[in-house]
Amino acid sequence: MALRRPLQWQTVKSSRSFIGPGASTIKYWPSNHVRDLSSQPRRYSGPSKPSNTPSSPPPDWEDNPNYNISKFADLPHSNFGVNQHIIINDEFKEALRQILWQFRAPIRYAFAYGSGVFPQSKPSVTPSSATSVHPNAPLAVEKAQGGNPKVIDFIFGVSYTQHWHSLNLHQHRDHYSALGSLGSGAVTAVQEKWGAGVYFNPYVKVNGTLIKYGVVNLDTLCTDLSEWTTLYLAGRLHKPVKILRDDPRVRLANQVNLLAALRTALLLLPPSFTEQELYGTIANISYMGDPRMVLPTEDPSKVANIVGNNLPNFRRLYAPLIDNLPNVQFNDSKCSDPEWAADESANVRLVQDMDPIKRGNMVRRLPKAFRSKVYFQYQKKFQIPQLEFNKMLEAASDEDATRINRREGGGFERRIASEPPEDLRAEIRGVIKRTIGWPSTSQSIKSFFTAGIGKSWRYMGEKIANYQKGKRNAAEEAKAAAQKPKEQKDE
Template identity: 65%
Template structure:
């Protein structure tokens, strides 16, 4: 399905009045959505009830196209709607929205006031001149009459001058109506110049979306980016009456319509390609399972051409922003713009020059484009909303706001003033903050060995005062080892793609220990700690109440927490407690073969709380399962404490169903910035990136993570790691000397140890005791200001404490206090509090 040939958007003639004057016979047919014929006829009959001439008209919104996740309407919405409308809306009764394009605003309102005075608020009594002035001069140039009953159907219709509409479509003056037409609508009356202007609008939407997207992306990402544009800067989206999932609902339920709208245009762009053989088939556009991926050329010259071809009004805003960013003097900028301008009104320069190419190659392009969109939309949409009080009247405006609030209530289940109805899964959860409070005031004297943090601090080159060496942290620092945190830029949203950061992670893990293939940014998801990836994977692959995951206890608790929140059952195949907590791949494979509803298997390596590295050969056995078609997730949070080359991250280039999670919280000492990554195959990475919250990685987090992966700071991390390993070895040597200490369980490939506490000394026949371990845990925290983690209730861990390796001074203090506490417990003595 090809679009029209020729460079028709270079010099469009918006004065045309006949369809024969369009560039080709089938030009713009992609704009016409296919809907039920009886429903379409019922919508057209509504138009025939207006004697004032409507030159162009379309219906849009959830009253026309079903949306997933949208709140149901009222059965009493339409007084006596035709059966076709009732059937199409499936009894939900949603008001139908229309836009009417007219040639002369005052003349149209004069005729309509004569026929339908009841459609207007009190403003109508001031005559058609005042109504048309309010329409054309205030806001986005649209006059809305809501809650109007026509043919027994409740509708809202907006009236706009055709010239105003075409100007917004071609120049993006306000993006108010252009944004609506960037999503599927049902055109009921067409006009040649509007069809031409809207085709320009659609092509511009694709170009802007491409500037916002990375080199590879999915159709869903593309259409979501386009659909979200018209909501950027719209203050209504910040109100509790709007559904925050609006864009996702629109795109999810209308993929075929979005494809019909945009695919013919995309197929003819020289810098973007569909990466699916099905796209060569004639009917692929109607295939709901196509799930097509796309690739775009990131060459600055080609992207500079896209910048040059943006709508003129919008392009001017973007240029002005870059004048400010690049600090170009106004006189020099004006001269450059004059040289850059089109040579005449009849000829438009199509190729971008050095300025456009510099913009296209700017790392902050996404932020600047989004800012330009927000500036375009914010003021007109805000004024348009305020204008509603004049055009709709107080009564209808209040009804509109109340129904919006009711709609939001139906979506969320409850409003803030109403007691919340909590799901049973959420109610059953307990807080993950499971360490004891060591003191009302934390003056720095407490020894925190409970959360497996890096006791030596962040893996950054800091001076003795804890500041970055030779860095002001203002964005003026140079050198990759110093975080470039642009404080003046914190008013902008961060980079949503984090390509440069992903490249650094790839460089770190491309060791070629397990494969000669290289990881690339397309293999990565970057999230808020590893926990975001854990949750996103569950939401991606598991149907609530139906699918299951497999875990290997004792293991990290967040797998279970996320599964419970998402209503996903857990199948447990324990680690081998008699073999240093190693994996049991044969039993895992038996469970996977027996239950096809298991969609993921979580393997923690090195384990938590077991600290042991899982054998690569055992993981391979699970990956090679002959019949199971699920995802294997290997959690490598502590991998940098294991021997060099232990990470299986690069293995995802060989195994498309493998996910390897890592974090900067442990060896890198950056738990405070909450950054984790998931290495996986490009299709899974795309799914995870589609599910993530927008802008999930803050600018400071990205800057600090980027600095941490520089050679200078990697050396700092490795130095701290060696010191931790030295203290770990010291604990292994010294702990058994304390009466009441039993065996070390698991392994020694993490920054913590799992150790047994006994009911009496080893030489007296002591056995692992939860009573002893719990008493020691509480006494250490409450009386000696040393916090560790009690793990005695986990499988195979009776009587165990998990002890994070601290600094040399912290380890000395810990050994001293544990000796005192265990002596007191085993001899029935009262343990003195250090705070008494």
């Protein structure tokens, strides 16, 4: 397939800071075009400074990713994956980085996430009130969040789990529950054999800031990102996070993860949809099957709040990927405005090609572990004999590292893609729930041992309070919406 000329990126001024001041200049994808379905895909060269010789990924990078890389120079191209780096307030970013420096145990990859970093409601202070904050001060975190401090959530990716906990127990024994008294071997065993392979230490104070941090082995992290074995960590990275320490292998795996989230969302969506519907579908993937969403322990409006208050960040993550896929594109006159990408109020429309061949290709490119579950689900539904099914799986195998096997859907994938949309959505949702359900449930149970009873009950209490607050807000909004037509009628 012939490649088009690489995109030229434009610089626009943001009308807001992403978290407080400091994010004044942001690179966005070109937005003054609306592609039709027959056009060739444009190639993403990343939201970085344009150069005379822009880089673009080789067309087969996704078919044969090398997860053994150790240098950023080994990535498919020089700007690969920079869409993952969300811009936040500089002082806030520095305050988060200073927290990492308080750990002597080596952290290879780290990101901060959640409502403590990306607010799920509008800030209550003006930007001018958050400008003179020393980066080392805990107040930097508080003011950057709009004067409403919350627990800051982190994930630390480490190379040698037991060695890491050994060093961290020596430095920060108070971060661990009674389980820490059994030593790093016991901590590591609980981490790796229960749940999703993450060990959380919640409600610890570092640099005067209350944080929760989860420790995960880099191999476990990369496997979940590239194969969707549990979707526990992959789901967190579907949403905007602030990467504080990067790693080339994780960046490669996460780009595969983001593409998988986009394709999965497209299989769940109709031919035409809005940005908020797309990003809401993506953000909701990680909450399907999560026991917290079934029990009264999570705000029922959580996904809507995440997307509604972070649209420009979702655009930075996914718009370059949308521009690369041949079967989906923005299709809205608002995109003719060169600064629409920085507009928080914009909710542009997109369209996708429902051709079974192209959708079959999307099924074929789903992450390995997740795709296998989808295949077995449809083997039962289509009543395919086991011998015939095994031959199909063998023909579709892409685990041969010695050759490039272009992953294109065959008859089986096209048959799946040709299912009535409501049936396909139900089956995909069912596989997502089964993928997430047990790892998330067992991870929650594990927290009573890793965090301790007291901290676990505190966490549960806060989640229940969020649920009740969300219900109250929803009731107030419904009441206001019901009164509005009456007031208009009276006028």
